[in-house]
Amino acid sequence: MRSFFGILKDLLSRDGRFRFAFIALSALILFSLASYWSPHSPRFSFVVPPNMRPNLDYWFGTNSRGQDLFWMMTFATRNSLAFGLMTAALSRVISIFVGLTSGYKGGLYDRVLMAINDSFIVLPVLPILILLNFILRGQMNLFTLSLTMAFFGWAFDARLMRSQVLSLKEREFTNNAIFSGMKMHKITLKEHLPFVMPIVFSTWINNMMWAMGMEVTLSVLGLSNINIATIGTTIYWANQHQALISGVWWWLGAPVAISVLLFLSMYLTVISLNQHLDPRTRLQRIREATTDGT
Amino acid sequence: MKNAFLRYIILRVLQCLMVIFVGITVTFMIPRFTPVDPVEQAITRMTMFQQSTHPEALEEMRASLATLYGLEGSVFEQYLGFWGRLFRGDLGPSLSSFPRPVMTLIRTSLPWTAGLLLTSTIIAWSLGNIIGAFAGYFHHKKWSQVLGVMALVVWPIPYYIFAFLLLVLLAYVIPIFPLSGAFAIGSSPGLNWNFISSVLRHGFLPALSIVAIGFGGQFLGMRSLVSNVISEDYILYAEIAGVPNHRILKNYVIRNALLPQITGLALQLGMIFNGAMITEFVFSYPGIGYLAYTAIFSGDFGLIMGIAIFSIVAVALAVLIIDLLYPVFDPRVKLR
Numbered sequence: 217m218r219s220f221f222g223i224l225k226d227l228l229s230r231d232g233r234f235r236f237a238f239i240a241l242s243a244l245i246l247f248s249l250a251s252y253w254s255p256h257s258p259r260f261s262f263v264v265p266p267n268m269r270p271n272l273d274y275w276f277g278t279n280s281r282g283q284d285l286f287w288m289m290t291f292a293t294r295n296s297l298a299f300g301l302m303t304a305a306l307s308r309v310i311s312i313f314v315g316l317t318s319g320y321k322g323g324l325y326d327r328v329l330m331a332i333n334d335s336f337i338v339l340p341v342l343p344i345l346i347l348l349n350f351i352l353r354g355q356m357n358l359f360t361l362s363l364t365m366a367f368f369g370w371a372f373d374a375r376l377m378r379s380q381v382l383s384l385k386e387r388e389f390t391n392n393a394i395f396s397g398m399k400m401h402k403i404t405l406k407e408h409l410p411f412v413m414p415i416v417f418s419t420w421i422n423n424m425m426w427a428m429g430m431e432v433t434l435s436v437l438g439l440s441n442i443n444i445a446t447i448g449t450t451i452y453w454a455n456q457h458q459a460l461i462s463g464v465w466w467w468l469g470a471p472v473a474i475s476v477l478l479f480l481s482m483y484l485t486v487i488s489l490n491q492h493l494d495p496r497t498r499l500q501r502i503r504e505a506t507t508d509g510t
Numbered sequence: 511m512k513n514a515f516l517r518y519i520i521l522r523v524l525q526c527l528m529v530i531f532v533g534i535t536v537t538f539m540i541p542r543f544t545p546v547d548p549v550e551q552a553i554t555r556m557t558m559f560q561q562s563t564h565p566e567a568l569e570e571m572r573a574s575l576a577t578l579y580g581l582e583g584s585v586f587e588q589y590l591g592f593w594g595r596l597f598r599g600d601l602g603p604s605l606s607s608f609p610r611p612v613m614t615l616i617r618t619s620l621p622w623t624a625g626l627l628l629t630s631t632i633i634a635w636s637l638g639n640i641i642g643a644f645a646g647y648f649h650h651k652k653w654s655q656v657l658g659v660m661a662l663v664v665w666p667i668p669y670y671i672f673a674f675l676l677l678v679l680l681a682y683v684i685p686i687f688p689l690s691g692a693f694a695i696g697s698s699p700g701l702n703w704n705f706i707s708s709v710l711r712h713g714f715l716p717a718l719s720i721v722a723i724g725f726g727g728q729f730l731g732m733r734s735l736v737s738n739v740i741s742e743d744y745i746l747y748a749e750i751a752g753v754p755n756h757r758i759l760k761n762y763v764i765r766n767a768l769l770p771q772i773t774g775l776a777l778q779l780g781m782i783f784n785g786a787m788i789t790e791f792v793f794s795y796p797g798i799g800y801l802a803y804t805a806i807f808s809g810d811f812g813l814i815m816g817i818a819i820f821s822i823v824a825v826a827l828a829v830l831i832i833d834l835l836y837p838v839f840d841p842r843v844k845l846r
Contacts (some may be wrong), residue, residue, distance in 0.1 A: 218794060237826065259686065294544050329525075331525060331528045332528070332532060334525060334528070334529070335525075335528050335529040335531075335532035335533065336827065337777055337780070338529050338534065338776070338777065338779065338780050338827070338829050339529060339532070339533045339780050339785055339822060339826065340780040340783040340787075340822060340825045341618065341812075341823045342783070342784035342787050342788070343787070343802060343817050343821040343822075344533070344536060344537060344818050344822075345539070346541050346802055346806065346814060346817075346818070347537060347541075347814050347815060347818045348544070350806060350811065350814050351540065351541055351546050351548055351551065352544055352545075352674055352809075354545055355545070355546065355688075356542055372777075386810065397637075403839040425666060426667075429668030429669065429670070432668050432670050432671065433668070433669070433670050433788055435792070437671055437806055438806065438807075439806065451670075451674075460678065467623065468674075472671055472674070472675065475667075475671055476667055476671065479666040479667055479668060480663060480667070482666065483665070483666030484662075485663070487662075507700070
């Protein structure tokens with residue numbers, strides 16, 4: 217835990233991009249948590265006067281269904297973030313399993329698993345997801361939607377984890393573990409997984425972004441549960457009421473602005489984390505630190 | 511020597527068949543192992559607006575839909591039948607524009623998607639790599655850093671939202687480009703200037719949205735690859751030997767950094783295809799993506815199924831083509 221805060225402090229003090237991302241993400245998370253204090257339920261419409269421009273009473277304006285967009289967006293951001301976290305967690309489980317097994321076992325196992333893995337990387341996922349959600353629409357909740365997304369979103373990261381395990385397998389401690397009679401699943405989970413964890417975290421955010429972007433696409437097509445407020449369904453409803461043509465631009469402006477900020481700050485977090493973990497830049501930091509000292 | 515090359519080709523072809531196999535099997539399983547029956551769904555949708563339907567007619571309809579979707583017999587028989595029909599290129603009829611076969615509908619939309627995708631991907635990939643290489647080589651210059659920030663901001667935005675922003679900005683707020691379609695209504699398709707200019711004008715925004723995001727990804731990838739390559743000893747050696755900058759860049763830096771980018775393009779092709787589909791929804795561009803969009807709204811299960819299958823095969827074959835071109839750029843494949 218101490219090392220986690222150490223890394224955080226280090227990144228905050230030396231990386232401007234991370235500072236921006238950290239502040240923006242914290243603000244967005246606080247914003248989404250505000251949904252718990254919302255005076256209106258997102259399920260009800262016509263609780264406030266419709267089509268109000270953004271003003272002091274309604275910061276983001278109100279939509280044609282008479283909902284306060286500020287509070288709607290707090291729910292939407294919360295649900296989208298929760299959905300992204302869930303999908304990433306589920307698909308991490310698959311990619312850790314495939315990556316570790318394939319890397320450790322090698323041989324035929326590896327070849328078969330990687331052939332399937334590579335197929336999942338290349339497959340055009342969107343038409344398949346459209347098919348799946350077309351059949352299941354109306355019966356989906358955020359959890360089942362994230363389950364189906366996780367099924368398609370693990371492959372690339374499994375490959376990254378596998379390549380890490382391939383090098384770990386050659387190290388002395390693996391042989392030590394084998395010779396002391398450790399079972400395979402114990403070696404991979406106890407000995408190898410801790411080394412793979414940095415990849416798990418950096419791919420976690422990447423996967424969240426992918427899943428949340430897909431959610432927007434599927435929702436806009438009306439293929440998710442349109443009664444759950446998410447960033448995608450907010451855009452769906454705005455399109456359904458032809459918000460742009462009737463001049464209610466803030467209905468689209470709110471989800472678009474929030475998602476741009478959200479995705480940008482998530483991406484900046486990933487690249488500054490990756491740079492921090494990269495041994496080359498780490499060496500450079502040490503060099504800088506020593507020259508500063510002298 | 512010859513054997514290594516042959517082995518490479520055979521492995522690539524096998525992987526391509528594997529992609530098709532996995533993809534088709536997944537699409538086969540979806541309607542059979544989900545709790546919702548597409549036949550019942552179609553019947554509910556059809557009978558929704560009718561007060562009463564004769565039970566015998568309903569039964570007959572159920573049976574004919576089951577045959578249509580290939581849902582008769584045991585799962586294994588269905589699976590074999592499914593492949594059998596695919597080999598004949600038969601994706602069944604479309605329900606919404608019955609009795610036109612799904613294959614005909616796809617064939618009319620295909621040129622639009624292929625044209626849009628091919629031109630914009632080639633432009634995005636070459637521009638991204640060339641400019642990315644320069645930006646990586648001259649990474650201390652101001653313009654390189656400005657471009658880097660721009661790519662950084664565009665790249666993570668979800669495809670739908672970026673395309674939508676472009677549409678609002680350049681067709682609605684500043685109306686210089688048309689809102690939707692692939693050519694102006696009234697212009698007759700053919701080899702005349704009116705039609706071609708109208709196609710180019712309509713295609714510009716969709717292409718721009720694919721290029722902008724694709725460029726960002728390629729640019730960032732190439733820039734970081736180049737910044738790794740230039741710390742290699744052979745680059746330092748070339749610099750000390752006084753080889754001119756542009757020759758170092760062309761012959762030693764780009765040549766080496768390009769290889770992972772070609773493999774990367776093959777791996778991203780599925781993603782790029784997804785992006786093109788989304789672009790087509792946003793700009794109502796009459797390609798495969800827009801066809802899927804209309805199929806969703808008319809409840810045409812057969813058409814959606816056909817599009818999914820077709821996309822899998824098309825993307826797998828496109829990846830195979832890139833893989834087979836790879837030895838042209840990396841002669842080591844032939845020697846290994």
